[in-house]
Amino acid sequence: MSPTPAPVRPHPATVDFGRPTLVTRGPRWSLRLDVRTAVSCAVFLLLTLAVVVVTLAHGTYEIPLPDVVRALYGEGPAGTRTVVVEWRLPRALLAVLLGAALAVSGAIFQSVTRNPLGSPDIIGFSSGSYTGALVVMLLTGGGYYQVAAGSLAGGILTAFVVFVLAYRRGAAQGFRLIIVGIAISAMLGAFNTWLVLRADIEDAMLSAVWGAGSLNSLGYDQLWPVLALLALLIPPALACGPALRRLELGDDAAAALGTRTETVRLVLVVLGVALIALVTAAAGPIAFIALAAPQIARRITRSASVALLPSAVLGGFLLALADLAGQRLFAPVQLPVGIVTVSIGGLYLVWLLVREARRT
Amino acid sequence: MTTTAAAPVAVRAGAAGREARPGLVRTNAGRALGLLLALAVLVLVLAASLTVGARSVPLPDVWGALTAPDGSEHAFIVRELRVPRALLALTAGAALGVSGALIQALTRNPLADPGILGVNAGAGFAVTVGVGFLGLSSITAYLWLSFAGAMVVTALVYVIGSAGQGGGTPIRLTLVGVAIGAVLAGISSAITLLNPDAFVKLAGWSAGSLAGRDWHILFTVLPFIGAGLLCALLVARPLNAVALGDDLARSLGADIVRTRLLVIVSVTLLAGAATAAAGPIGFVGLMVPHVARWFIGPDQRWIIPYTAVCSPLLLIVADVIGRVVLSPQELQAGIVTAFIGAPVLILLVRRKKVSGL
Numbered sequence: 001m002s003p004t005p006a007p008v009r010p011h012p013a014t015v016d017f018g019r020p021t022l023v024t025r026g027p028r029w030s031l032r033l034d035v036r037t038a039v040s041c042a043v044f045l046l047l048t049l050a051v052v053v054v055t056l057a058h059g060t061y062e063i064p065l066p067d068v069v070r071a072l073y074g075e076g077p078a079g080t081r082t083v084v085v086e087w088r089l090p091r092a093l094l095a096v097l098l099g100a101a102l103a104v105s106g107a108i109f110q111s112v113t114r115n116p117l118g119s120p121d122i123i124g125f126s127s128g129s130y131t132g133a134l135v136v137m138l139l140t141g142g143g144y145y146q147v148a149a150g151s152l153a154g155g156i157l158t159a160f161v162v163f164v165l166a167y168r169r170g171a172a173q174g175f176r177l178i179i180v181g182i183a184i185s186a187m188l189g190a191f192n193t194w195l196v197l198r199a200d201i202e203d204a205m206l207s208a209v210w211g212a213g214s215l216n217s218l219g220y221d222q223l224w225p226v227l228a229l230l231a232l233l234i235p236p237a238l239a240c241g242p243a244l245r246r247l248e249l250g251d252d253a254a255a256a257l258g259t260r261t262e263t264v265r266l267v268l269v270v271l272g273v274a275l276i277a278l279v280t281a282a283a284g285p286i287a288f289i290a291l292a293a294p295q296i297a298r299r300i301t302r303s304a305s306v307a308l309l310p311s312a313v314l315g316g317f318l319l320a321l322a323d324l325a326g327q328r329l330f331a332p333v334q335l336p337v338g339i340v341t342v343s344i345g346g347l348y349l350v351w352l353l354v355r356e357a358r359r360t
Numbered sequence: 361m362t363t364t365a366a367a368p369v370a371v372r373a374g375a376a377g378r379e380a381r382p383g384l385v386r387t388n389a390g391r392a393l394g395l396l397l398a399l400a401v402l403v404l405v406l407a408a409s410l411t412v413g414a415r416s417v418p419l420p421d422v423w424g425a426l427t428a429p430d431g432s433e434h435a436f437i438v439r440e441l442r443v444p445r446a447l448l449a450l451t452a453g454a455a456l457g458v459s460g461a462l463i464q465a466l467t468r469n470p471l472a473d474p475g476i477l478g479v480n481a482g483a484g485f486a487v488t489v490g491v492g493f494l495g496l497s498s499i500t501a502y503l504w505l506s507f508a509g510a511m512v513v514t515a516l517v518y519v520i521g522s523a524g525q526g527g528g529t530p531i532r533l534t535l536v537g538v539a540i541g542a543v544l545a546g547i548s549s550a551i552t553l554l555n556p557d558a559f560v561k562l563a564g565w566s567a568g569s570l571a572g573r574d575w576h577i578l579f580t581v582l583p584f585i586g587a588g589l590l591c592a593l594l595v596a597r598p599l600n601a602v603a604l605g606d607d608l609a610r611s612l613g614a615d616i617v618r619t620r621l622l623v624i625v626s627v628t629l630l631a632g633a634a635t636a637a638a639g640p641i642g643f644v645g646l647m648v649p650h651v652a653r654w655f656i657g658p659d660q661r662w663i664i665p666y667t668a669v670c671s672p673l674l675l676i677v678a679d680v681i682g683r684v685v686l687s688p689q690e691l692q693a694g695i696v697t698a699f700i701g702a703p704v705l706i707l708l709v710r711r712k713k714v715s716g717l
Contacts, residue, residue: 115469116535165706178470179650179709183702186643190698193567194691201560205553212549288542295535335550342546349539353532354520 037301041313044300048096048317055092055324056084060332090223091215095323095337096316097223097230098215098282099289101275103297103315104237106290107306108272111244112265113178119290120276123181123269126287127188128158129280130211134192137207138199144217147210148281155280158184159273213286213338215323222282229278234312237271240264241308248305286338289315289322292345299352318345383657391656398669402450405676409446410438413683414690417442444575449679449693450672451578452570452638455585455630457671458592460645461652461663462630465599466623467530473646474631476534477624480640481541481548482506482513483632487565488548492558502565503577503636507584510632516540518624529606568641568694570679581633588629589668595622596660603658641694644671647701654708674701 022033057068063080070076071084106119120126132154136142142150166180192211196204243264246254251261279286293315294306301310322340329335385391410422417425417434425435426443459474467476475481486509490496496505517540521533552559601614609616631645652666678696685691 116531165710168710176709180706182646183705183709186646186698187702189642190695193563194695197563197567197692201556204563205556205559208549208553208559212553288546291538291542330554333554336553339546339550339553342542343550346539346541346543346546350520350536350543353536353539354523 034301034303037303037307037310040297040300041310044310044313044317048313048320051317051320051324052092052096055095055320055327056088058324058328059083059088087219090220091218091323092320094218094223094226094282095215095320097226098279098286099293099319100312100316101230101234101279102286102289102319103293103311104234104308105272105275105279106315107294107297107308107311108237108244108268108275109290110294110306111248112268112272114248115178116295120272123162123177123273124158124184124188125155125273125276126280126285127185127192129155129277130192130285131158131188131195133210133284134195134207137210138195138203151284152277152281155277156273158188209336210284211338212336213284213341214336215283215326216334216336218283226278226282229274233271233274233278237268237275238308240268240271244268244308245305284336284338286319286341288338288342288345289318292349293318296345296349296352383653383655385656391662394655395662395665395669398666398673402669402673402676405673405680406446406450409449409676409680410442412680413437413442414688440574444578445570445573445679446676448573448578448581448637449570449676451582451585452634452641453644453672453675454668455588455634456641456644456675457648457667458589458664459627459630459634460647460671461649461660461667462592462595462599462623463627463645464649465603465660465663466620466627467534468603469530469534470650472534473642474627475541475640475642475645476537477627477631478513478517478537478541478544479510479628479631479635480642481544482509482511483635484562484566484640485509485513485544485548488551488558488562491561492551492555497561499572499577502639503580506639507581507632507636510635511628513540513544514624514628514632522620565639567692568639568697569690569692570638570675571690571692573637577637581637584629584633588626588633591622591626591629592664595619595626596664599623599660600658603660639692639694641675641697643698643701644674647705648674650705651708 020035022035022038024031024033053065053068056072057063057065061083063071063084067076067080068084071081072089074081074085109119109123110116129151133147133151135154136147136150140146162177162181162184165184166177168176196207199207243254243259246257246259247261247264249257254261276290294311296318297310297314298306300314301307303310319337319341322344323337325344326335326337326340329340385394407419407422411417411419415437417438421434422438422442424430425432425438429435429439456474460472463472463474463476464470466472483506486505487502490501490505496502517533517537520540521536548562552562598609598614598619601609601612602616602619603609604612606616609619634641648667648671649663652663652670656662656666674697675693678700679693681700682691682693682696685696
């Protein structure tokens with residue numbers, strides 16, 4: 001039988017070119033900008049700005065918005081300037097920065113473990129830092145810096161122990177890392193419960209506030225070191241973004257595409273731990289931003305997997321909003337921001353999931 | 361095995377992402393022998409838990425108190441305090457372990473524990489509200505509050521998680537469970553931080569303890585745990601199919617939606633009743649299924665009986681050690697479980713052959 005020529009198919013009416021992207025091509029570098037991602041990031045940056053301005057205006061001492069803006073430019077009465085620039089601004093900025101750091105750390109861990117439950121907590125960091133802080137608070141009664149140092153030491157030591165125990169034959173495999181992390185966290189969690197139970201109630205409640213994560217009493221003394229360290233940590237993390245994408249394809253495929261999988265993973269995990277350590281030392285273990293921000297960002301940008309930059313933007317927005325709510329919701333009672341983050345972030349995640357279900 | 365079909369789903373659903381590997385024991389005879397061995401150890405541990413305590417009762421006296429009660433103090437201690445407590449540890453332990461095995465199989469996520477469906481958060485929230493606003497403080501009040509809270513919240517998680525097309529995929533259920541759990545935990549801790557009295561009471565409850573549980577508590581939760589265990593055994597076979605991925609399971613004749621529903625009902629009954637009786641005891645439901653998988657491979661028909669035997673083992677040992685280690689004070693069983701279980705888990709995971717989910 002003679003081969004019949006393949007029938008000519010008519011062109012489909014529309015051609016799907018995928019998601020709209022803006023591309024600039026240079027001699028060595030080309031930049032691809034996903035339109036939806038860029039727009040969402042811009043929108044949330046503006047929203048964050050709005051939240052920050054509102055935070056600056058409201059409080060025990062109400063300041064009208066125009067005065068806030070004037071104070072930021074260094075004009076207006078000295079009293080207003082003190083309240084806005086000296087007292088409220090560092091705290092609002094810290095909320096944005098720490099939120100971004102938490103979200104990037106969470107996105108890294110969720111991507112590396114390929115698990116939506118993945119977070120720095122799985123390698124025991126939060127439990128370890130809480131243990132460190134509890135020991136300092138309940139046994140030695142240290143102040144802010146001692147507690148920060150204790151939490152830092154506890155967290156890093158725990159992460160190190162988890163890594164060492166999970167390390168075998170030159171590789172700390174994801175699965176083994178998770179299991180060892182669970183085990184160590186469970187032990188530390190039990191130890192923490194015991195410490196709190198045997199402490200007297202006032203110390204226990206103080207430590208519970210620290211354990212929830214709070215931005216109360218933070219100022220420029222904390223802002224500058226945080227800013228400097230973030231400037232050091234965030235750019236390399238973002239630079240690892242493309243490698244993270246390739247790692248999600250699986251180790252073999254990533255290696256075939258030229259990624260040094262073990263090295264990249266180690267660098268990313270170290271960056272993730274450093275980011276979470278920074279936040280914990282500054283403000284205590286603020287829960288849920290690391291877990292929720294990447295997932296919320298993924299759903300807003302409708303991307304296939306968690307991405308670092310949108311997560312960072314959303315994390316900053318969420319923490320700023322949560323801090324505003326924590327200050328104002330039950331005023332004059334100030335809720336620790338960590339309690340608000342779990343409530344708002346959780347509700348929003350539920351709402352997103354419900355909406356997602358209705359659309360499909 | 362059919363790893364090609366399972367792999368994409370597994371990667372999407374969790375860190376597992378690895379093919380299921382056979383366990384250390386490959387023959388059914390070996391597995392049955394192991395189970396008998398574990399049962400024998402369980403009986404020994406049960407006996408130990410009747411003799412050891414603030415007041416040690418020698419084994420012959422225990423036997424005497426059980427067979428021919430003579431109204432002595434020892435008989436009272438054994439019959440009214442130690443036996444109900446040991447039996448509660450037995451049933452609650454089995455319930456926690458089996459619910460953990462089920463939820464890990466359903467969500468195909470090795471990080472999942474029964475708390476992921478909001479059981480602990482719901483129970484904790486209900487107890488917090490009861491203590492903070494209604495001023496309740498008896499163990500019986502805690503029992504019903506936490507059971508009701510666990511039921512309502514799990515139902516809520518399931519309804520939200522399975523709305524829309526395709527029903528509740530494991531990953532959606534997980535996320536909804538975590539989100540709702542976080543919201544409730546946040547509100548609970550806000551309530552306790554504003555109310556020192558509630559803070560103290562809840563700190564004790566939330567450690568998870570078997571102290572002071574009598575026959576009444578045991579008989580209240582027993583029917584629920586029995587029904588849950590029955591559900592679990594019924595669902596073991598279809599769960600094996602579900603582990604291969606939804607599509608393949610459907611083509612093998614498994615009813616995915618019914619399986620999922622049964623698993624969730626079973627997990628709610630088991631974990632809800634255990635939490636109601638003893639407070640939120642974590643880690644048992646997370647750890648024992650892993651251990652069982654390493655020994656016997658991924659077959660749910662073996663995993664469920666193994667966890668049903670090994671989890672009470674862990675919980676009873678923890679309870680006994682908690683009674684001894686700080687004597688005359690008691691250390692809560694929920695605190696001790698992690699300290700016994702975690703080293704075992706780490707030792708196992710460092711073995712060369714590890715079977716993923």
